[in-house]
Amino acid sequence: xxxxxxxxxxxxxxxxxxxxxxxxxxxxxxxxxxxxxxxxxxxxxxxxxxxxxxxxxxxxxxxxxxxxxxxxxxxxxxxxxxxxxxxxxxxxxxxxxxxxxxxxxxxxxxxxxxxxxxxxxxxxxxxxxxxxxxxxxxxxxxxxxxxxxxxxxxxxxxxxxxxxxxxxxxxxxxxxxxxxxxxxxxxxxxxxxxxxxxxxxxxxxxxxxxxxxxxxxxxxxxxxxxxxxxxxxxxx
Numbered sequence: 001x002x003x004x005x006x007x008x009x010x011x012x013x014x015x016x017x018x019x020x021x022x023x024x025x026x027x028x029x030x031x032x033x034x035x036x037x038x039x040x041x042x043x044x045x046x047x048x049x050x051x052x053x054x055x056x057x058x059x060x061x062x063x064x065x066x067x068x069x070x071x072x073x074x075x076x077x078x079x080x081x082x083x084x085x086x087x088x089x090x091x092x093x094x095x096x097x098x099x100x101x102x103x104x105x106x107x108x109x110x111x112x113x114x115x116x117x118x119x120x121x122x123x124x125x126x127x128x129x130x131x132x133x134x135x136x137x138x139x140x141x142x143x144x145x146x147x148x149x150x151x152x153x154x155x156x157x158x159x160x161x162x163x164x165x166x167x168x169x170x171x172x173x174x175x176x177x178x179x180x181x182x183x184x185x186x187x188x189x190x191x192x193x194x195x196x197x198x199x200x201x202x203x204x205x206x207x208x209x210x211x212x213x214x215x216x217x218x219x220x221x222x223x224x225x226x227x228x229x230x231x232x233x234x235x236x
Contacts, residue, residue, distance in 0.1 A: 001214055002073050003088035006050075006081065008033065008064040013080040027052070027223040028179040028190060034066065037074035037081065047071060049216050049227035051103060054173075069214065069227055090213070092206045095236035097164060102228040103173075103196050105220030106151040120219070122193040123147040124174060144174045148195050155217060160208030161201040169199035179223070192220050200233070 030052060038047045048070035068074060073085050108126050109118040121129075124140075127147045131138055148171035156162050163169060173196040178189050203209050216226030 001088040002070050002085050004068045004070070004074055004083055004085040005053075006034065006037065006066045006068050006074060006083050008066075009080045009082055010064070026179055027177060030064075030066070030224060031222045034068065034074075037068075037076050037083070038070065038072060039075070046221065048074070049221055050224055051227045051229060052224050067227065067229060090210070090230070090232075092203055092210055092213075093236050094203050094206055096203045096232060097234035098201055098203070098230040099199075099233050100201055100228055100230050101196070101198050102217060103194050103225055104151070104218045105192050105223070105225040106148060106195050107219060108151075122176075123151050124193065124195075144195070145171055148174075148197070151195075151218075152197060155212075156204075158208065159212040159217060160203060160205030160210075162204050164200040164202055169197060172196050172198075177223075190223075192223060194220075194223075194225060 030050070034048060034050055035041075041047045048068050050069075051067040053065040053067065069088060074083055076083065106123045107120040108123045110121050110126060124143055124147050127138075127143050131143075149166055149169060152169070153163065153166070174193065175195075176191070176193045178191050213228055213230070217228055218226050220226070
């Protein structure tokens with residue numbers, strides 16, 4: 001595995017079509033941009049996870065930056081990409097404690113009347129929907145904290161970690177996105193929500209945790225979700 005900081009340098013790009021992908025904070029367009037760094041990828045494969053570096057994380061003007069985790073090294077011969085790659089194989093043991101940051105698409109399956117299969121819904125909007133049915137009013141910030149915490153707590157066992165302290169988990173930057181795929185046909189846009197987490201976790205099952213670390217947590221991985229950034233703060 002490899003982890004890379006990938007910078008798109010606007011001032012070096014002369015292609016209008018490429019620049020259109022780089023502006024507008026469109027997560028679908030960002031995925032298309034990054035896909036060009038993994039040529040000859042077989043159809044159906046998802047060769048990378050990515051995280052968009054925001055202003056508070058070191059964003060620089062005239063530069064669009066990503067953290068990318070991939071099975072192969074990203075490659076490019078054009079000047080508007082600035083790529084820094086290193087091998088990525090964290091030494092993880094049960095009991096280790098990590099600081100983590102992750103952006104996710106927090107969804108829940110909900111059975112819809114008249115439909116055979118459940119569909120996935122944003123956990124925050126689902127809570128608001130349930131509140132409206134019961135004529136309950138809850139501040140939006142409180143819903144984000146409560147439902148966001150439930151979502152990540154539900155991932156603990158299957159992903160091999162436990163939260164060190166629920167009270168210190170920061171959930172922020174809840175956003176709803178409407179992502180254009182470039183088609184004008186009805187229903188072509190993609191709608192999803194994202195939520196950022198910062199906190200500490202302890203490893204309970206290294207195999208499960210490493211699988212999730214390399215393959216992503218939750219849905220919408222093609223839209224910059226699911227890549228957990230970790231820094232070890234305590235070893236066993």
